Amino acid sequence: MTAITTEFFPTQYWHRLEDGRIQCDVCPRYCQLHEGQQGLCFVRGCHDGAIKLTSYGRSSGFCIDPIEKKPLNHFLPGTAVLSFGTAGCNLACKFCQNWDMSKSREMDTLADSAAPAKLARVAHELGCRSIAYTYNDPVIFMEYAIDVALACREYGIKSVAVTAGYVCEEPRREFFRHMDAANVDLKAFSEDFYWKICGGHLQPVLDTLIYLKRETDVWFEITTLLIPGENDSDAELEALTQWVVENLGPDVPIHFTAFHPDWKMTQHSPTPPSTLSRARRIAVKNGIHHAYTGNVHDEKGGSTYCHSCGQKLIGRDWYTLSTWNLTADGCCTACGTACAGVFEAKHGTWGARRRPVRLRQYAA
Template sequence: MDKDWGDAIRPARYWHRQGADHAVCDLCPRHCRLGPGQRGLCFVRANIEGVMVLTGAGRSSGFCVDPIEKKPLAHFLPGTPVLSFGGAGCNLTCAGCQNWRLSRARSMDRLGGTTSPRAIADLALGLGCRSVAFTYNDPVIACEEVIDVALACRDRGLRTVAVTAGYIDPAPARDFFAVMDAANVDLKAFREDGYRKLTSAHLGPVLETLRFLAGEAAVWLEITTLLIPGRNDGDEELADLVAFVAADLGREVPLHFTAFHPDHRLSALPATPAATLLRAREIARAAGLAHVYLGNLPAGALGGAEDGETTLCVGCGAPLIGRRGYAITGWALDDSGHCLGCGRALAGVIEGPPGTWGPRRLPVPGVASG
């Protein structure tokens, strides 16, 4: 293609032409059909002169060094710093989105200047990070760009993390997750009607992504479900959700139940009480799930500083990783991730002793291009 699209626009890969000038996106199950000048629901994929392009390429909504536990990932390089960044737009329209100013952004003015994949990898290394996370908005909508950045990171020995809702078609999913080392998939609900009302999308494709990640992809998988009062927190729905995780994904896949706080179009709802998260954990444990974490609650809300975040050994039940918030307070694993008591391996990616980053959050003011 010989068109000069400019620094922040690049040809998209996942689409096909329909008629003389329409483009149909093949990235996610929405399959947006776009006439000239139109953008998809995600906002970043557009039809320009009959060609599907990715807008905002190389531009970010911001960079920050976070603890890996904030993604949340409990079994992936614990205690280490991760360089987090994202863009604008999303292919879901979550009613309670806490990043809605980015996910529903309709202006590229929210993004910074153009940054190259190599510059991002160099930044992460310079800041002492072990990995780079694609987060804040859903990275799948910028699949082509994310793949380039992930490859640059891998070339420099950095791990890569996708924080996503997993709403992506199978073919691009294989390309996208082939360059990821870990993923936290946000499973919004476990009823088709409820999922559609919360997100304007469908549950089935997300379950297929989860099955692919657990069964075929070389990606460490953890799952997060935000429990929203009256929307997705019923006992029967939770029982079905954890039964799916146990049967289709595996009993040692970590599941994070997190508390909702009123925001966006659900600002009139109450915050999730701690009792709801405790009930969800009991349902999950009764289904045989080994690693169930509770998050997004004030310190002490569960009646104990570490009640919701301690990692236990599947073999002997001993505490393996103690946590208070994002800080590691205890460690009973050898350097290859085996329990010091019974020798059982902890499922996950454990490499040597834990990191010492702790709960710090370090915003990064700017990134040089090049």
């Protein structure tokens, strides 16, 4: 593992163009930069003739969350996860709900710092079963995330990526080689939405989902934030959920979450709970075994049911677990059908708590 010795951390995925500019090859934006320029993500830029990372070892904040908040409902339910992110993002979503961090152009946003070894040790001391790279997209600070993941192995702590999946083939392979779980934000199921509202493209995200399913052992779930009038039509939800079943299978959970007006879409209405319930019904009709509603109080839509006999396997009231009808090996106690996911004999007891953490308070 490389120690933090400079403000500019060396990176691997870039190449020099004939006109002297340097092209970043981490994501499909392919930013082509002159010396001193930063990419759209803000944290990768051209310095001394190479693409370097400026946020290595610095975070916009650390917080212990329930794993269900990522959201991951089938990965070590009830356990605590230490979450952190940096500044910047490689998409430009007009509805971004973490815009104060993901759209930040001020390094002062990176208010706390920690070397990977210290971060792993503190997570262990705090009783966290996993670390989540979240708030903004970890693919843009992949070198830091990977080093943290490597440090966490010593303590048996898992690594969770909360990502939009907007990443190129080679860095995708390297990044997810170190991840244990992921939640991938499938923002919509139309190229028009991705281009006009996110400043990106749909196909690279679909490629990431297919890669995760077919070529890795990473447990992953999908989240789609439903925005009234933009990506919540029956036709789009039909197409999205059918694609998931046909290409990823019925066992990949999908979370339909509620939009609230933010960033550059403050004139849109919040998502009514009925829209989330409708999306969930469409997903189940099309064969998805586990479809959830999120950002609303909906115990039924947040709980896990056996797709074979219908028994409630995991009851959830917001982020608090109630019912637990899984065997030690993750099967329904009523009919014996396996529930896809990563489970242990007993669920965690972290509950709905959210605990901010300042790494500077812990010894180096």
